[in-house]
Amino acid sequence: MINIAAAALLFLSSISDQRASERSSTDGIPPGSDLLVIPLKNAGRLFMIEAEIDNEKGNLIFDTGAGELVLNTTYFRKYLSKNAPESRGITGSVGKTASIRTENMNISGLRFSGVQAKLSDLSHIENRRGVKVLGLIGFGLLRNYEVVIDAVNNELLLYRINSKGERASESNLFRSDHTQKFVEINNIVFVSGQVDGKVLRFCLDTGAETNVIDRYSPKTVLETFTIERSTSLSGASSARADVLVGTMNDFRLGNNQFRNMQTIITSLNTMSEAYGIEMDGMLGYDFFISGTICINFIKKQFDIQINRKEQR
Amino acid sequence: MKNRLLYIMCVLATFYSCLNDPADDSVARLENDRLVLTLNSNWNAGERADIARKYNIDTLLMESIFSGITSLPDSVGWKIEKRGKKYIEISSFPGEGEFELQTSDDFMLLDMDWQKAEPYADKPVEKVGINMLADDEALSFMDSVVTFKLKSFKNAEEVYLSGSFNSWSTMSIPMNKVSGDGIGNTWWQVSIPLEPGKYTYKYIVDGSWKIDPDNKLKEREEGRGVVSMLYVPVKIFELAGYNNARKVVLTGNFINWKKSGIEMKRSGNKWVLPLFLRNGTWSYKFIADGKWVADPSNPDTREDAFGNLNSFISIGDKYYFSLKGYTDAEKVVLSGSFNNWSTNELVMRREEGKFKIEISLDPGNWEYKFIVDGRWITDPDNPYTTGSGDYLNSLAVLRPSYIFVLEGNSGAETVMVTGNFNNWDPGSYRMVKEGNLWKLPLHLKPGKCLYKFIVDGKWILDPDNENWEENEYGTGNSVLWVERP
Numbered sequence: 046m047i048n049i050a051a052a053a054l055l056f057l058s059s060i061s062d063q064r065a066s067e068r069s070s071t072d073g074i075p076p077g078s079d080l081l082v083i084p085l086k087n088a089g090r091l092f093m094i095e096a097e098i099d100n101e102k103g104n105l106i107f108d109t110g111a112g113e114l115v116l117n118t119t120y121f122r123k124y125l126s127k128n129a130p131e132s133r134g135i136t137g138s139v140g141k142t143a144s145i146r147t148e149n150m151n152i153s154g155l156r157f158s159g160v161q162a163k164l165s166d167l168s169h170i171e172n173r174r175g176v177k178v179l180g181l182i183g184f185g186l187l188r189n190y191e192v193v194i195d196a197v198n199n200e201l202l203l204y205r206i207n208s209k210g211e212r213a214s215e216s217n218l219f220r221s222d223h224t225q226k227f228v229e230i231n232n233i234v235f236v237s238g239q240v241d242g243k244v245l246r247f248c249l250d251t252g253a254e255t256n257v258i259d260r261y262s263p264k265t266v267l268e269t270f271t272i273e274r275s276t277s278l279s280g281a282s283s284a285r286a287d288v289l290v291g292t293m294n295d296f297r298l299g300n301n302q303f304r305n306m307q308t309i310i311t312s313l314n315t316m317s318e319a320y321g322i323e324m325d326g327m328l329g330y331d332f333f334i335s336g337t338i339c340i341n342f343i344k345k346q347f348d349i350q351i352n353r354k355e356q357r
Numbered sequence: 358m359k360n361r362l363l364y365i366m367c368v369l370a371t372f373y374s375c376l377n378d379p380a381d382d383s384v385a386r387l388e389n390d391r392l393v394l395t396l397n398s399n400w401n402a403g404e405r406a407d408i409a410r411k412y413n414i415d416t417l418l419m420e421s422i423f424s425g426i427t428s429l430p431d432s433v434g435w436k437i438e439k440r441g442k443k444y445i446e447i448s449s450f451p452g453e454g455e456f457e458l459q460t461s462d463d464f465m466l467l468d469m470d471w472q473k474a475e476p477y478a479d480k481p482v483e484k485v486g487i488n489m490l491a492d493d494e495a496l497s498f499m500d501s502v503v504t505f506k507l508k509s510f511k512n513a514e515e516v517y518l519s520g521s522f523n524s525w526s527t528m529s530i531p532m533n534k535v536s537g538d539g540i541g542n543t544w545w546q547v548s549i550p551l552e553p554g555k556y557t558y559k560y561i562v563d564g565s566w567k568i569d570p571d572n573k574l575k576e577r578e579e580g581r582g583v584v585s586m587l588y589v590p591v592k593i594f595e596l597a598g599y600n601n602a603r604k605v606v607l608t609g610n611f612i613n614w615k616k617s618g619i620e621m622k623r624s625g626n627k628w629v630l631p632l633f634l635r636n637g638t639w640s641y642k643f644i645a646d647g648k649w650v651a652d653p654s655n656p657d658t659r660e661d662a663f664g665n666l667n668s669f670i671s672i673g674d675k676y677y678f679s680l681k682g683y684t685d686a687e688k689v690v691l692s693g694s695f696n697n698w699s700t701n702e703l704v705m706r707r708e709e710g711k712f713k714i715e716i717s718l719d720p721g722n723w724e725y726k727f728i729v730d731g732r733w734i735t736d737p738d739n740p741y742t743t744g745s746g747d748y749l750n751s752l753a754v755l756r757p758s759y760i761f762v763l764e765g766n767s768g769a770e771t772v773m774v775t776g777n778f779n780n781w782d783p784g785s786y787r788m789v790k791e792g793n794l795w796k797l798p799l800h801l802k803p804g805k806c807l808y809k810f811i812v813d814g815k816w817i818l819d820p821d822n823e824n825w826e827e828n829e830y831g832t833g834n835s836v837l838w839v840e841r842p
Contacts, residue, residue: 082564087580
């Protein structure tokens with residue numbers, strides 16, 4: 046899934062800063078702990094986090110392409126109105142601008158009260174996966190922590206950090222193979238990577254089940270891809286887009302080469318416009334299982350420890 | 358390990374596709390914004406069709422390209438660039454917007470075959486299963502309750518049990534820290550009811566996934582890496598006596614009568630073996646120091662074709678169907694969706710003024726009728742029916758997992774419930790009026806259930822369920838999630 050909703054929601058993200066100041070002191074990881082480990086679950090190439098939101102139990106898709114918390118209309122429209130659809134007239138666009146405030150959230154030990162969320166109809170994802178999807182969670186609610194995504198061991202680690210971005214207690218488990226400062230727009234992280242020696246900007250998107258590269262990338266960049274077939278992406282309603290499916294053979298972060306990552310080739314013009322930043326691609330599932338990734342919003346720092354078994 | 362496997366799978370997949378399609382790598386390239394395909398004139402029909410499918414080219418168009426024509430009409434979207442003796446180069450220009458992710462939707466799903474995930478698809482289960490524990494206390498079974506005991510990770514703050522039995526929920530089964538052996542040992546423990554069967558599980562220790570260190574049975578699951586595996590036994594086989602025997606094994610048709618059998622353990626003055634067996638009828642025997650013995654505690658023995666006496670056991674739920682009255686009837690047959698409405702297979706026996714039959718059935722919603730001397734009738738003692746007119750059948754709900762309830766509508770003549778569980782057939786499941794309520798229990802598979810009620814022909818959402826999602830008619834469907842039993 047490539048989350049385009051995030052883009053539309055970005056413009057409303059000033060709310061998130063405002064919200065941070067409203068949060069109660071018990072919000073976040075349990076008091077007294079410097080680290081919370083959240084178990085991740087897989088549904089195909091998506092990462093899920095179990096959650097209970099105002100007595101509704103289910104899963105949140107961990108989607109760093111979403112700037113805001115997005116909740117599934119199916120379970121949270123009750124916050125909007127009690128109207129049945131017959132009396133309301135469905136246009137299919139419900140939820141795009143709707144915003145609600147939840148009372149209590151327990152996201153596998155990470156707790157919040159009074160968090161604002163956007164509503165969106167996620168029933169198509171649910172019906173396809175057979176998994177109850179309460180919504181999507183990105184970095185928005187996690188940005189006060191150092192976030193370690195260990196997709197190989199299916200763990201999300203949240204370290205408490207001080208105002209300088211330093212961990213409260215040091216842990217030596219993470220050995221960075223590559224570090225860089227990242228660009229952030231409304232809780233969405235963009236990193237620089239190289240293909241064929243050219244520096245390109247990629248969005249880090251755990252909700253993208255495959256990597257994406259812009260078809261308008263330089264010719265020499267696209268020449269490094271193996272093209273396998275064309276296929277269609279299907280959207281929530283009737284929208285379909287044809288894309289090419291291929292393999293990214295020459296992606297580099299510093300001196301580290303990543304091979305054999307499944308990638309779709311498509312135009313990212315509209316996406317770039319919506320995100321308000323020129324991007325050349327998105328790093329999704331194949332990238333996340335190739336290493337452990339550490340994100341620190343205060344230092345604006347991205348680190349990766351590459352899983353050696355994955356790379357040759 | 359998981360990564361190595363994924364990597365190997367990737368490599369194998371690539372290797373395999375290379376073997377099958379040596380030219381594939383060089384077929385497609387992007388050039389000046391165009392997708393260029395190099396087609397080989399020597400390809401056979403299958404190879405051409407494969408490329409046509411992969412790059413979404415009409416097969417007739419593909420054939421005409423290979424027939425030797427030099428240009429194509431603009432409308433087909435493909436252009437012949439070069440035509441050599443051995444190769445034909447064609448190209449297409451994906452127009453603006455065409456190869457573009459649109460923001461008109463909230464989300465785009467990548468509709469690709471490799472994405473397909475069926476989390477609730479039940480895997481076929483082995484005929485027979487036996488646990489292999491490094492520590493016998495790690496799992497214990499009492500009736501249908503399984504106790505999980507984890508002796509490691511004593512210093513952890515929180516441990517959860519997660520597995521196929523709770524849809525891998527990471528929060529629903531917390532374990533308790535127990536210190537009950539009187540000598541200061543502590544361990545993590547939880548007991549949960551589980552039906553006989555095969556399950557996979559892991560522990561979550563302070564957020565980290567761990568396999569059961571005391572269970573030797575493991576397997577690999579997509580996305581979960583290595584998981585622990587257990588069988589909840591369906592029966593404990595016991596052979597009393599044979600105190601001096603050195604080795605006693607169980608064998609049967611479930612392991613093709615292997616002489617090596619499955620080893621039994623000595624417990625008190627008997628030999629025991631807790632064993633999982635799939636639903637079905639099985640024959641078996643014990644072998645004590647080479648001597649074959651039928652089960653002395655089981656009266657169900659039958660001779661095989663060689664005159665050997667074997668013990669028999671049936672596993673699975675049995676259900677009784679009975680029909681009162683009709684004392685003058687000569688022959689009553691049970692016929693239903695469980696036996697393709699066979700009219701002669703299940704002849705009921707006359708007993709104490711009733712016609713009766715006992716059959717093994719899987720859990721589900723089964724339709725049936727009795728055939729009394731050739732005349733089809735519904736079950737007069739069963740209020741639940743489906744269909745109407747000649748197709749009015751009785752409904753047997755075996756192991757209901759949910760009861761649909763609609764309050765009010767007392768004046769309604771018929772209330773039906775329909776949903777994705779019956780392909781939205783509006784005429785099949787009729788609710789029964791009980792006081793101020795309309796009710797129907799149904800067996801629903803675990804997972805997401807979409808449904809609506811139909812009150813005298815009018816489709817409505819469940820007024821008592823706040824959870825519903827949009828449908829293509831703009832009228833919504835009620836949503837409920839059925840947990841695993």
